Amino acid sequence: MAGDGAGVRSATARASSFSRSPAVASPKPEIPGVKHGPNGAAFVSSGIPDLDRILGGGFQLGTVVMVMEDPEAPHHLLLLRNFMAQGLVHRQPLLFASPSKEPRAFLGTLPSPVSASKDERPRSTLVPDLDAQDHEKELRIAWQYKKYFGEQQNSELHNKDCRQEFCNDFDLRKPLERQLLNAQHIDCISLLDSPKLGVLQDHCSTFLSKLPRNDGNIGYAGRVAIQSLCAPQCGHFEMEWDMVSFIRSLRAMVRSSNAVAVITCPTSVLPHSFSKRWQHLADTLLSVRAIPDEDKDMAKLLTGYHDMIGLLHVHKVAQINSQVPVILDATTFSLKLQRRRSLVLERLNQAPVDGSTGSPYGTPGTSGSLKCSSIDF
């Protein structure tokens, strides 16, 4: 902390408080899987392109993301799997804790990215800069001069192949390649082995101490995924205070490191006041909910009801280094499987109702599919 403060102080010594700090102006080094945003933010992808867009870039490094589970359906695992798989694809270090006896077995269920060669076109809406750059280059270089640049172009193409996309689409039906799962940088622990949470806390602090954040210079980004913290089977009864103090210290550690922590939690088992404390501690707060299969009223009300597998609600978006709250156009999104394999989020569409029933026809604000939110960039 003291080092951080000293860094800030030296930065102000160089420039007055109103000028843009040089660290922001200079181009940041490219790290696979990390994207920079306003207010000194750095993002890693959530593994779901639509969720990245909704949150204004992805999960912000140095924040805690909390997913409130549906007590009856495992939808939170969809988010968790994509988050972990995206990290492994980018070869980012991963710490995974789960209440099962064999947490490593969960890695076998991670989805694999949709390969671009087979797919007609990857949904690369989040990497338009890359495409645009290439396109621009092609425009600038008239075709007859192309031969002079042949070698350079080839090497660039090669580079592009190596360079990973910020966010992949994942095929939920295909498991991730084995070689990615056997990497050294994956740490799995079972919450059952940590009755006092001390073991988990030690793992987190050793994991995060390897990913320090130094001024403006971001090295590796790490991911911490904790599944069903405070699940009843772990026997963490009467330990609510230990639980919140664990999250608080995790939050403090994550703030000073290049990592994102995603915690899913069955909030329904917590007393109300502690559930609220958890929500206050989370920087980004999401909740998932299953939808009943045979709800005729809902089916009439919403278009595409049959394709939906659940709802995702965005309660809070991280606001680090800024006091302005993020106001989204919509906060509830439907979780759908596109072509039965990749996860997409769409804004809820109200089905058109005929005038005789007196119901509104296409309420403004809900028409059209997922529009870019105002914080998109």
Add this chain to the structure above:
Amino acid sequence: MTSDASNLLDEALGLGGGRAFVGRVVLVEDCVETSGAFVLHHLMKRFLSPESRGTLLLVALAHPFSHYDRILRKMGCNLSGQRDSNKLHFLDMLRMDFPGQIDGKTIELGFSGLFSKIQTAIEVAAMTGNNNGGITIMIDDISMLEIAAHGCLDEILDFLHYCITLTSEHGCSLVILNHGDVYSSEEATSLLSHLEYLADIVVKTEPLATGLAADVHGQLTVLNHGSFEGQGHSMSKYRNFQFKVKENCAEFFYPGSRKT
């Protein structure tokens, strides 16, 4: 124009006309949907402004220094500079933890350590004569303190009382952020009711009943129990208005009177 608009909050707090509050306790209550941090930032800027000539002691439990620094910089206030000139004392308590076994003893020790830090900072400020405009202790936020203490209410209340004695001794004022919705379910001993009792001014931030809006971020309720100086009788004042938070300031306006 913006200064006029900001004055709605200052007026409700009794800060209008360049006055500072001396010896007051201000409680800011927020909820998950609407963060009250911007009220703290507004007050921070106000206390550190050249006119107020005060000293600010920030007990930061929720965010690192860089977070506050970036926000206040956008509001036109250089926290690093203020810290160098000893107008701001920043206590980084983000990682505050009581090591070892949690029992009454260690927690008490932890709190007395924190309090002695606060006391030394205040004595230093009083010595250097930087306190013409008063010293303000700001705690962001006290629920973190509660978590660190594992909910030992007695220790926190003791700590608060010590802080409040400082208000009479050195003419400090106290600004505390807490989360109101944590205590909305029935809990036998709630910190919030104690705080509300101790506070002279309660500022509540709530979301609009009609839901999220891009133009209005929420509403503020300011309850000022304070007595008006000179008149001798105490009078509670209740204000309600809406706000919009921007990067460089917050706009305050009465419902329906927002100028676009």
